[in-house]
Amino acid sequence: MTDLRLAIWDVDGTIVDSRETIHNVMVEAFRQSGLVPPEYDDTRRIVGLSLHEACAQLAPGASAEDIERLVTDYRNTWVRARARPDFHQPLYEGALETLEALRDEGWLIGMATGKTRAGIASLFKLHQLEHFFDTIWCADDGPGKPHPHMVQQAMSALGVAPGASLMIGDAIHDIAMGRAAGVRTLGVSWGFGEAHELEDAGAHEVHHDFGTLNSSLRAFVPVSGVG
Numbered sequence: 744m745t746d747l748r749l750a751i752w753d754v755d756g757t758i759v760d761s762r763e764t765i766h767n768v769m770v771e772a773f774r775q776s777g778l779v780p781p782e783y784d785d786t787r788r789i790v791g792l793s794l795h796e797a798c799a800q801l802a803p804g805a806s807a808e809d810i811e812r813l814v815t816d817y818r819n820t821w822v823r824a825r826a827r828p829d830f831h832q833p834l835y836e837g838a839l840e841t842l843e844a845l846r847d848e849g850w851l852i853g854m855a856t857g858k859t860r861a862g863i864a865s866l867f868k869l870h871q872l873e874h875f876f877d878t879i880w881c882a883d884d885g886p887g888k889p890h891p892h893m894v895q896q897a898m899s900a901l902g903v904a905p906g907a908s909l910m911i912g913d914a915i916h917d918i919a920m921g922r923a924a925g926v927r928t929l930g931v932s933w934g935f936g937e938a939h940e941l942e943d944a945g946a947h948e949v950h951h952d953f954g955t956l957n958s959s960l961r962a963f964v965p966v967s968g969v970g
Contacts, residue, residue, distance in 0.1 A: 746849075746965075747851060747901070747902070747903045747904075747907050747965070748849075748850050748851065748903075748907055748908075748909075748963065748965060749850070749851045749852070749853055749897065749898060749901055749903040749907060749908040749909070750845055750850050750851070750852050750853070750908075750909050750911060750960065751852075751853040751854070751855050751893075751894055751897050751908060751909065751910050751911065751921075751926070752852065752853065752854055752855070752911050752912070753791065753854075753855060753856060753910075753911065753912030753913060753914065753917045754854060754856040754858060754863075754866065755790055755791070755856065755857070755858065755913075755934070755935070756790060756912075756913035756914060756931075756933075756934025756935040756936070757835075757838075757911060757912050757913045757917075757931055757934055758834060758835065758838045758842075758872075759832050759833070759834055759835070759838075759866065759870070760832060760833050760834070760835055760934075761832045762783075762787070762934070762935060764824065764830075764832055765786065765790060766783050766786045766787070767824075768817060768820045768821050768824055769781060769786050769801070769817060770786075771816075771820045772813055772816040772817035772820045773801075773802070773813065773816075775816040775820070776809065776812050776813045776816050778802055778805065778809065778813065781801045785801055786801070787935040787936070788800075788915075788935075789801060790857070790914055790916075790935045791856075791857045791887075791888045791912070791914040791916040791917060791935075792857060792887060792888060792916055793857065793882055793887035793888075794814050794817060794818070794857075794882065795810060795814055796887070798810050798813045798814055798817065821862070825865050830869075831869075832866075832869060834870055835933060835953070836953070837952070837953030837954070837957075838953065839872075840953070841953050841956065841957055841960070842872065842875045843875075844957065844960075845875075845960065846875055848961075850960075851877045851878075851901050851903060852875050852876050852877055853876065853877060853878045853879070853880070853897035853900075853901070854876050854878070854879040854880065854881070854897075855880050855881075855888075855893035855894055855897060855910070855912075855917075855920065856879075856880075856881050856882070856893075857881070857882050857887060857888060857916075858881050858882060859881060859882050859883050860881060860883050862881075863879060863881055877900075877901055878896075878897050878900040878901055880892075880893035880894075880896050880897055881893070884896065888914075888916035888917065888919070888920045889915075889916045889919030889920045889923060890920065890923070891920055891921075891923035891924035891925075893920065894908070894910055894920055894921055894923075894924035894926060895924050898924070898926075904965070905924060905925035905926045906925075906926075906965050906966040906967050907965035907966075908924075908926040908927070909921075909926060909927050909928070909929055909960075909963065910924070910926050910927070910928045910929070911928075911929045911931065911956070912928075912929075912930065912931070912934075913930065913931045913932070913933065913934025913935050913936050913941075914934065914935050914936045915936055915940050915941060915943075915944035917930070917936075918930055918941055918944040918945055918946045919944055919945070922944075922945050927947050927948075927963075928945070928946045928947050928948075929946065929947065929948050929949075929950060929956065929959060930942070930944075930946035930948065930949040930950070931949070931950050931951075931956065932949055932950065932951050933951070933952070938951070
């Protein structure tokens, strides 16, 4: 069908404000592993990558054994963080309304996230968003960002061509993934990536609030190809 439109969303830093939590968990994992914790500016640059690759970039001098221990510590720290009664990761203001509008306007909605399935389940327990997504792809499903696998799988699962699909994300890895899959990329500047980084990564558009993002989505017309 030629009228299909697919919006593929990143989660952390795009729909959910997880900046503080992710950095705090990473810092705690490094401390448990006996490594020097990263600064926030370093953490934000690896969000979206596979956990092993992210840890390797944050600890370039660490051995393979150190990286494995760090990955385990990070996952265990996340489990403990989610179990705390005060655990909170708010939706960005306007995110829910945008998802509702897309659903009302007949869009198909996908997810392409560096989260695990367990992380997605935790998100859906915290925020009732599961019903919005027609297809969900994550770190457990194959190559992670910036490989195009998740975007390609989302399009294939729903039968939507690249020219009728969009990738929406806050990180350069989202933009690289979308570009590699041949879809239009909409960067958002309220998460982990800075506007100039998203532009340098090749984002077709960069938005600073949901108002302009919504306008762009309403104006989107599927095309035969994306440059």
